[in-house]
Amino acid sequence: MAEDPQRNFRSVYYEKVGFRGVEEKRSLEILLKDDRLDIEKLCTFSQRFPLPSMYRTLVWKVLLGILPPHHESHSFVMKYRKEQYKDIYHALQVIRFIKDSTPQVEVFLRIHQLESGKLPRSSSYPLEPEDEIFLAIAKAMEEMVDDNVDCYWLVSSFVNQLNNKYKDSLPLLPKILEQYLNLEDSRLLAHLKTCSAMARLPYNLWFRKCFASCLPESSLQKVWDKVISGSCKILVFVAIEILLTFKMKLMVLNSAEKIGQFLENIPQDNTDAIVSKAIELWHKHCGTPAHSV
Incomplete structure (x- = not known):
């Protein structure tokens, strides 16, 4: 029987990263069960294969540095990030940059601006081109991620990646x-x-x-x-x-x-x-x- 080139390719790949003869989803599950997540292997997997939707948010948070590699720290870090989000949200309400009716993506933008030291003097100031980029990415991410806190940190970290890691590219x-x-x-x-x-x-x-x-x-x-x-x-x-x-x-x-x-x-x-x-x-x-x- 002739060899299946795709199966052979997968076998070579899995041997390289430590897995043999398993499906992509199962191999990702194995990666995610490690006490300390291997960032290099997660990157390699994500570039080789589609991420299962049920794991995408978690993998993105790890790859973007929102969560640390160590599993035991995840709950603590996300608790801190939720508190940070709520504190900044409250501060923006106090200075009347946002209110209850403010669209969620605009809330994300104002939090990001305050976090990065770029909050304008007035909410009536026209948006900068970089703000339009942020809002476009935020609108798309909002359709992918249900939790507002997760969504904000993913958008903010993704935009930072574009502006820093890929600035010259x-x-x-x-x-x-x-x-x-x-x-x-x-x-x-x-x-x-x-x-x-x-x-x-x-x-x-x-x-x-x-x-x-x-x-x-x-x-x-x-x-x-x-x-x-x-x-x-x-x-x-x-x-x-x-x-x-x-x-x-x-x-x-x-x-x-x-x-x-x-x-x-x-x-x-x-x-x-x-x-x-x-x-x-x-x-x-x-x-x-x-x-x-």
Whole structure:
């Protein structure tokens, strides 16, 4: 009987990280039962395989540093984080930056601003571009995470990761996108260049907002698995797959403005397939080394 390449690949991987002949979910359960969680193995797993939804919030909290690796500290740390959240929430109420009717994502923004020393002098001040990014990510995260305290810390830590760990990498992604698109479909790239559309692609939506408000949450969380576990380059391949998927539509559009408008509002009916193909393309070109940006 011929060997199953996928099964063989898994066997090699599990042997490397200490598991053999078990399903992905079971192997993750084993990882999560360790007294001290192995961050490197969690990153590797998250980059190799989709995270089961029932474990996603926990893994994200560990990878983002919201929870420490040691299990016995989790309850204490989350108790402290809940108290910290409540204290800042109360302070913002006292200074009248928020009230009971304030939308939850705006509450998250004000807490984050106060935490980072960037709270404006008045709540009536216009939002900065970085605030718009925070709100977009917060709106998406709110659909994924039920608990407000968990949601806030995930959003805040994720945004901090983008602003710190990926600060130098994110500005390079448009150029990287062009390089890989040339390898995948040079004709499409030539058309986009002819229309002067490359500079008008929605890079802010794709890369700064990590596709929040572009992809539905069911697809988005699979992309964020990879970003949170160490690779912002996955964003490039999601963008490329969007371009390839809608190639026929894009080829008949002849202006940068029309192309940009279409890509900012892509149809939502096949985004799971787009993300799956993007992950395959990412594996093809980059492999999955842990913490690869």
